[in-house]
Amino acid sequence: MSDLAIKTVNLTKRYSGLWSKQPVDAVKNLNLEVHRGEIFGFLGPNGAGKTTTIKVLLGIIYPTDGEAYVLGKPAGDPKNHHKISYLPENPYFYDYMTGREILTFYARLFGIAEPQRSKRVNELLERVGLSRAADQPLRTYSKGMQQRIGLAQCLLNDPELLILDEPTAGLDPIAHIDIRDMILDLRNQGKTLFISSHQLSDVERVCDRVAILNRGVMVQLGRIEELLAGGHVELIADKVPDNAVEPIKQLGGKVSLHDGRLIVEQPDNGTVDRVIDIVRSAGGHIISVKPYRRTLEDLFVETIQGGKNA
Amino acid sequence: MNATFAIAGATFGEAVRKRILMVILLVALLIILISPAFEPFAAGRGARTLIISFGFGVIQLAGTFIAIIMCTGMIPTEIERRTIYTILSKPVQRYQFVLGKFFGAVGTLAFMYLMMGIVFLIASRLALGSFDPQIVKGLIMFFFQSSLLAAVVLFFSTFVSPLVNYFLSGGVFLMGNLLSSFLETIQRNPDVHPITRIPVQLLTVVLPNFANFNVQNPIINPEQVLTDEVAYLVQTIAYAIVYMALLIVASMLIFNQREM
Ligand SMILES: Nc1ncnc2c1ncn2[C@@H]1O[C@H](COP(=O)(O)OP(=O)(O)O)[C@@H](O)[C@H]1O
Numbered sequence: 001m002s003d004l005a006i007k008t009v010n011l012t013k014r015y016s017g018l019w020s021k022q023p024v025d026a027v028k029n030l031n032l033e034v035h036r037g038e039i040f041g042f043l044g045p046n047g048a049g050k051t052t053t054i055k056v057l058l059g060i061i062y063p064t065d066g067e068a069y070v071l072g073k074p075a076g077d078p079k080n081h082h083k084i085s086y087l088p089e090n091p092y093f094y095d096y097m098t099g100r101e102i103l104t105f106y107a108r109l110f111g112i113a114e115p116q117r118s119k120r121v122n123e124l125l126e127r128v129g130l131s132r133a134a135d136q137p138l139r140t141y142s143k144g145m146q147q148r149i150g151l152a153q154c155l156l157n158d159p160e161l162l163i164l165d166e167p168t169a170g171l172d173p174i175a176h177i178d179i180r181d182m183i184l185d186l187r188n189q190g191k192t193l194f195i196s197s198h199q200l201s202d203v204e205r206v207c208d209r210v211a212i213l214n215r216g217v218m219v220q221l222g223r224i225e226e227l228l229a230g231g232h233v234e235l236i237a238d239k240v241p242d243n244a245v246e247p248i249k250q251l252g253g254k255v256s257l258h259d260g261r262l263i264v265e266q267p268d269n270g271t272v273d274r275v276i277d278i279v280r281s282a283g284g285h286i287i288s289v290k291p292y293r294r295t296l297e298d299l300f301v302e303t304i305q306g307g308k309n310a
Numbered sequence: 311m312n313a314t315f316a317i318a319g320a321t322f323g324e325a326v327r328k329r330i331l332m333v334i335l336l337v338a339l340l341i342i343l344i345s346p347a348f349e350p351f352a353a354g355r356g357a358r359t360l361i362i363s364f365g366f367g368v369i370q371l372a373g374t375f376i377a378i379i380m381c382t383g384m385i386p387t388e389i390e391r392r393t394i395y396t397i398l399s400k401p402v403q404r405y406q407f408v409l410g411k412f413f414g415a416v417g418t419l420a421f422m423y424l425m426m427g428i429v430f431l432i433a434s435r436l437a438l439g440s441f442d443p444q445i446v447k448g449l450i451m452f453f454f455q456s457s458l459l460a461a462v463v464l465f466f467s468t469f470v471s472p473l474v475n476y477f478l479s480g481g482v483f484l485m486g487n488l489l490s491s492f493l494e495t496i497q498r499n500p501d502v503h504p505i506t507r508i509p510v511q512l513l514t515v516v517l518p519n520f521a522n523f524n525v526q527n528p529i530i531n532p533e534q535v536l537t538d539e540v541a542y543l544v545q546t547i548a549y550a551i552v553y554m555a556l557l558i559v560a561s562m563l564i565f566n567q568r569e570m
């Protein structure tokens with residue numbers, strides 16, 4: 001059995017342009033490897049090709065070139081779909097059905113028979129907090145409630161792999177936290193999660209690894225800590241004599257001294273101690289030492305803008 | 311199989327919630343119900359013919375409109391609303407989806423025919439004083455005619471837009487109703503050149519023959535004798551089933567290649 005939940009090899013998807021439109025490569029030579037048990041963030045701005053990739057993984061569309069595998073089998077084999085679940089980008093469900101009806105419908109598609117089926121549906125309605133609204137039609141649900149029905153249908157089959165397309169788009173911050181908690185819960189159960197997003201929220205921060213996609217091309221890939229490495233530490237001190245500047249400058253980083261006020265930006269945590277020693281032995285006062293971490297937002301913006309200029 | 315029936319059930323549920331279909335059904339029921347009022351316009355034998363042929367006419371027309379309107383959008387709407395994404399992400403084969411849609415359509419037609427049939431039987435009983443078993447046979451034949459039409463529409467819907475589909479399937483329905491008698495006419499005429507005759511022959515064979523189901527002709531004109539009525543009905547129903555099966559298999563093959 002393959003230890004990869006998702007694997008794509010030079011995956012390319014071209015939408016042939018109708019009439020006047022140019023053909024677009026929505027995804028270009030994508031090589032992805034998502035391990036089992038991992039939370040994988042699939043990030044990129046709108047139109048980057050995230051949904052296209054997901055549609056290929058689910059067999060809704062077919063690759064133009066390259067290959068895609070899900071749980072060790074070629075993508076899109078419905079027999080494999082017992083172990084997969086999918087949360088669509090928007091609640092694309094029959095809105096004339098009630099919450100209970102739609103879950104029952106999907107449970108039947110999964111082949112879950114009665115009496116198991118009603119039990120499972122009730123359990124999940126309870127779990128996502130929709131027991132009271134269960135018999136109202138979906139068209140009366142708020143966006144957040146529809147998303148919760150979406151999550152409930154994802155859990156019907158106790159999947160090994162969950163593919164969530166923009167799970168937090170358009171939700172309020174409390175719903176973000178709910179979803180993040182659910183994701184962490186699923187991780188603890190050993191599930192694999194593949195989460196796409198164009199905006200960064202608390203949810204993406206729980207990812208083990210992320211890939212950043214821009215215009216169909218993967219431009220970043222790695223563990224979050226590695227990608228976010230390269231922050232700096234800022235040290236501010238007062239009453240520092242001029243003669244202390246030289247030894248501090250020799251340690252590297254950005255150094256400025258004005259009227260006894262010293263500001264140092266050190267890229268490396270290790271040398272901050274030495275700066276502090278020098279300042280104090282020269283009679284200065286440390287005011288603050290603050291680590292500045294690079295955020296996912298920084299990385300995202302840098303990567304995408306780098307891509308635009310290229 | 312469970313998935314197929316789940317999809318058929320959802321399709322039925324959505325069809326009977328469609329206002330336009332319900333309006334057609336209700337109007338048809340109303341017209342059938344008041345049709346005995348036409349009795350005074352014809353006397354004796356004529357009254358029977360008038361009421362039955364009128365009722366069949368209304369039912370056939372309603373069945374035709376319901377089949378076309380219901381099925382043109384059936385698959386395209388799923389794609390447009392993207393409800394199909396979630397369905398195909400489940401352990402559902404694409405052919406099961408197509409089959410489920412078709413069963414849902416046929417189930418809806420069965421429901422509509424049942425309603426219209428019951429009202430027709432009641433109305434004709436009130437007007438004529440007796441149940442006419444021919445009505446049941448006629449209803450069954452028109453039900454199969456509408457189901458075959460539904461399969462035609464569903465087949466076209468896997469590769470053309472709903473608007474184009476209205477014209478295509480409307481055209482096929484008309485041709486399928488008229489071609490066989492047209493062919494008979496030109497075959498009887500020795501002056502017709504093979505260049506005209508052969509394409510008509512070909513079209514008659516290839517396009518579904520909807521005329522076979524129009525049983526009101528022998529019922530209304532009893533002088534037109536069928537040698538073996540049961541054999542004729544069985545044969546026509548078998549023809550419908552085989553033709554529908556071919557159309558559904560073709561639809562599955564096309565739908566399998568489709569991108570959404
Ligand atoms: N069915 C389609 N036909 C043509 N172009 C499409 C189609 N779907 C998506 N695209 C194009 O492919 C690109 C990627 O889209 P998508 O995968 O939806 O991006 P994302 O989900 O990352 O926002 C976009 O440029 C989009 O316009």
Ligand SMILES: [Mg+2]
Nearest residue numbers: 050051052089
């Ligand atoms: Mg998208």
